[in-house]
Amino acid sequence: LQGAEEEEEEEDPWQHKEYFGSYGTLRLHLEMLSDKSRTEAYRQVILSNSASLRNKVVMDLGCGTGIISLFCAQLAEPSEVYAVEASSMAEYTRQLVKQNGCEELVTVLQGRAEEIELPEQVDVLVSEWMGNCLLVMMTTSPLLIHFEFMVESVLLARDRWLKEGGVMWPSSAALSLVPCQADSYYAETMAFWEQPYGLDFTPLQPLAQQEFFTKPKFSHVIEPEDCLTAPCDVLQLDMYTLQVKDLEEIKGHFHFRVERSGVFHGFSAWFKVQFESLQRGGAPVELNTGPNSEPTHWKQTLFMLDRPVSVHAEDAISGSISLHRNPVWRRHMTVTLHWSVKRSREGTGGCQVGTKSFPMWR
Amino acid sequence: LQGAEEEEEEEDPWQHKEYFGSYGTLRLHLEMLSDKSRTEAYRQVILSNSASLRNKVVMDLGCGTGIISLFCAQLAEPSEVYAVEASSMAEYTRQLVKQNGCEELVTVLQGRAEEIELPEQVDVLVSEWMGNCLLVMMTTSPLLIHFEFMVESVLLARDRWLKEGGVMWPSSAALSLVPCQADSYYAETMAFWEQPYGLDFTPLQPLAQQEFFTKPKFSHVIEPEDCLTAPCDVLQLDMYTLQVKDLEEIKGHFHFRVERSGVFHGFSAWFKVQFESLQRGGAPVELNTGPNSEPTHWKQTLFMLDRPVSVHAEDAISGSISLHRNPVWRRHMTVTLHWSVKRSREGTGGCQVGTKSFPMWR
Ligand SMILES: [Ca+2]
Numbered sequence: 001l002q003g004a005e006e007e008e009e010e011e012d013p014w015q016h017k018e019y020f021g022s023y024g025t026l027r028l029h030l031e032m033l034s035d036k037s038r039t040e041a042y043r044q045v046i047l048s049n050s051a052s053l054r055n056k057v058v059m060d061l062g063c064g065t066g067i068i069s070l071f072c073a074q075l076a077e078p079s080e081v082y083a084v085e086a087s088s089m090a091e092y093t094r095q096l097v098k099q100n101g102c103e104e105l106v107t108v109l110q111g112r113a114e115e116i117e118l119p120e121q122v123d124v125l126v127s128e129w130m131g132n133c134l135l136v137m138m139t140t141s142p143l144l145i146h147f148e149f150m151v152e153s154v155l156l157a158r159d160r161w162l163k164e165g166g167v168m169w170p171s172s173a174a175l176s177l178v179p180c181q182a183d184s185y186y187a188e189t190m191a192f193w194e195q196p197y198g199l200d201f202t203p204l205q206p207l208a209q210q211e212f213f214t215k216p217k218f219s220h221v222i223e224p225e226d227c228l229t230a231p232c233d234v235l236q237l238d239m240y241t242l243q244v245k246d247l248e249e250i251k252g253h254f255h256f257r258v259e260r261s262g263v264f265h266g267f268s269a270w271f272k273v274q275f276e277s278l279q280r281g282g283a284p285v286e287l288n289t290g291p292n293s294e295p296t297h298w299k300q301t302l303f304m305l306d307r308p309v310s311v312h313a314e315d316a317i318s319g320s321i322s323l324h325r326n327p328v329w330r331r332h333m334t335v336t337l338h339w340s341v342k343r344s345r346e347g348t349g350g351c352q353v354g355t356k357s358f359p360m361w362r
Numbered sequence: 363l364q365g366a367e368e369e370e371e372e373e374d375p376w377q378h379k380e381y382f383g384s385y386g387t388l389r390l391h392l393e394m395l396s397d398k399s400r401t402e403a404y405r406q407v408i409l410s411n412s413a414s415l416r417n418k419v420v421m422d423l424g425c426g427t428g429i430i431s432l433f434c435a436q437l438a439e440p441s442e443v444y445a446v447e448a449s450s451m452a453e454y455t456r457q458l459v460k461q462n463g464c465e466e467l468v469t470v471l472q473g474r475a476e477e478i479e480l481p482e483q484v485d486v487l488v489s490e491w492m493g494n495c496l497l498v499m500m501t502t503s504p505l506l507i508h509f510e511f512m513v514e515s516v517l518l519a520r521d522r523w524l525k526e527g528g529v530m531w532p533s534s535a536a537l538s539l540v541p542c543q544a545d546s547y548y549a550e551t552m553a554f555w556e557q558p559y560g561l562d563f564t565p566l567q568p569l570a571q572q573e574f575f576t577k578p579k580f581s582h583v584i585e586p587e588d589c590l591t592a593p594c595d596v597l598q599l600d601m602y603t604l605q606v607k608d609l610e611e612i613k614g615h616f617h618f619r620v621e622r623s624g625v626f627h628g629f630s631a632w633f634k635v636q637f638e639s640l641q642r643g644g645a646p647v648e649l650n651t652g653p654n655s656e657p658t659h660w661k662q663t664l665f666m667l668d669r670p671v672s673v674h675a676e677d678a679i680s681g682s683i684s685l686h687r688n689p690v691w692r693r694h695m696t697v698t699l700h701w702s703v704k705r706s707r708e709g710t711g712g713c714q715v716g717t718k719s720f721p722m723w724r
Pocket residue numbers: 128129130131137
């Protein structure tokens with residue numbers, strides 16, 4: 001039996017077991033629910049559209065504890081809410097729906113987006129599918145690693161269950177990027193070895209570069225003053241037209257103008273999503289996870305250069321970012337950054353170019 | 363081959379692969395070196411004994427980057443320092459010794475304490491073997507779990523390589539315990555479910571209790587004002603007389619007097635170690651990882667009760683703690699706490715007793 005399980009895992013490039021298994025733990029749900037910016041944004045979407053949701057059919061995909069479905073039932077009068085959850089959390093979701101007296105309106109369905117059967121199509125498909133760097137979630141609670149690439153499930157559900165003219169929440173998503181300083185992180189992981197306790201530990205610096213700068217640093221908090229330029233939206237996803245095959249490789253370009261002299265340690269990335277109003281001309285709700293917004297559990301993602309680059313006001317940093325989905329391990333991706341620094345002043349090094357690929361897994 | 367590896371792992375109750383493999387990563391060494399209280403304590407031990415260390419032979423067991431050996435070579439004039447490291451970090455340790463011009467004095471030996479061969483016995487055996495809750499180290503860097511039960515290696519090395527009359531650093535160790543409040547932790551993990559966003563999520567509380575209160579919470583920082591009583595040393599280890607077999611079960615008793623009314627959420631534990639002076643009558647150096655000392659990377663360990671207990675000034679909390687080493691998984695142990703609360707006032711519940719066992723692994 002052990003052998004059979006082993007084989008099964010090897011032939012499971014989706015790592016379904018790891019994915020849905022780990023989601024059965026409360027820690028992640030608590031982290032998401034405790035994130036007020038995130039949860040209140042969804043609550044606000046329901047609240048500001050409560051009149052328009054009357055008699056509508058809603059699907060809440062990857063509902064977790066069912067909080068969004070419960071918001072729908074309590075703040076609006078939909079005709080039906082289908083709360084879909086693949087993990088075994090679904091059993092608890094049913095209890096929570098009952099405990100809050102919403103079992104007339106909310107139906108919990110346990111299953112994956114590809115498998116579930118609904119009795120009808122839906123007017124609204126709402127989901128909180130966003131991960132770190134928008135597409136890949138990597139949560140490290142103390143003893144757990146968790147990956148997501150959930151947007152694909154949302155697109156599959158959309159194509160199968162969303163009515164013609166139905167609404168997607170979020171309706172669009174963008175990935176933002178900014179060249180930044182990361183003084184403390186650089187000092188703690190790299191400069192540290194120069195003279196700890198009066199000793200010379202520089203022989204460890206190549207090891208430090210490999211260990212700390214090869215992968216992106218998730219859950220890095222960047223302060224507004226760490227940004228060397230204004231941020232730029234490098235990717236835009238339209239949740240109505242986006243296709244699964246588009247996710248294989250997503251590319252964007254950037255052009256930044258440095259606002260002040262500083263040390264260019266790397267790029268910081270985050271996402272924002274918009275929820276369009278059900279009312280024509282109504283204001284959309286936005287959830288922005290950047291350094292100028294309220295903190296969220298996603299924080300920001302830091303991509304460190306191998307060596308810091310000094311930059312000056314008016315220097316130009318341009319280049320491209322590509323997110324390449326792993327052809328075998330479908331929840332993994334690689335982020336590749338190309339950049340060049342064009343100097344505004346003579347004699348400060350001219351144009352400097354770099355390229356680096358970051359695996360988005362452990 | 364896969365099958366063979368699988369089998370090997372199953373027949374490796376020491377989990378050597380996991381243990382020594384994970385130690386090859388820089389993250390843990392950085393965490394330890396960046397801990398100024400810890401590293402400066404060892405530096406202080408060498409510095410305050412520098413005259414007495416002249417022409418002495420020293421063994422630095424589990425030397426890691428070799429920082430203690432380098433302190434010996436730079437601050438004192440030992441005749442020889444044997445720096446012993448089992449993991450592949452030893453290669454780097456050799457480079458660091460050379461880089462700092464200490465290769466005449468410091469010899470790096472790669473191997474386990476049970477295996478290494480020294481050309482001579484040693485006058486001083488120094489080691490930083492302490493883990494969370496003194497005996498078990500459980501470091502969770504972002505993507506890594508690491509266990510230690512290193513004290514056994516120190517005892518084996520002592521019996522084999524320490525000269526008659528030689529010195530052990532640390533010379534003694536104690537585990538301290540205190541009944542404490544853990545208001546924020548309780549609020550965030552348990553009270554949270556009572557009314558999040560106006561909903562009733564109490565059906566998740568049994569799950570929360572299982573997920574957050576079953577195991578000890580490592581790396582919990584307790585503030586002095588969280589302590590409900592003065593702390594008590596529940597275990598004392600003499601590093602000269604301690605035997606490997608003593609580690610199978612270690613038991614201690616406690617008797618606390620509550621100093622002020624509050625909520626008894628659990629027990630907090632930490633350790634302190636003493637390094638005796640090589641000079642007769644010289645002052646020992648102490649490293650204390652408790653809430654009244656400088657913070658360390660060990661922080662404190664929190665053992666949550668299943669249900670909080672209200673206590674009042676002059677109530678007595680007494681009982682016992684036992685650390686039981688797992689007979690199969692030799693790096694693991696179980697901590698069992700028995701306690702009773704004896705009320706100082708009439709009509710406040712009388713005597714309340716409880717018992718709980720905490721597995722010290724994931
Ligand atoms: Ca998510």
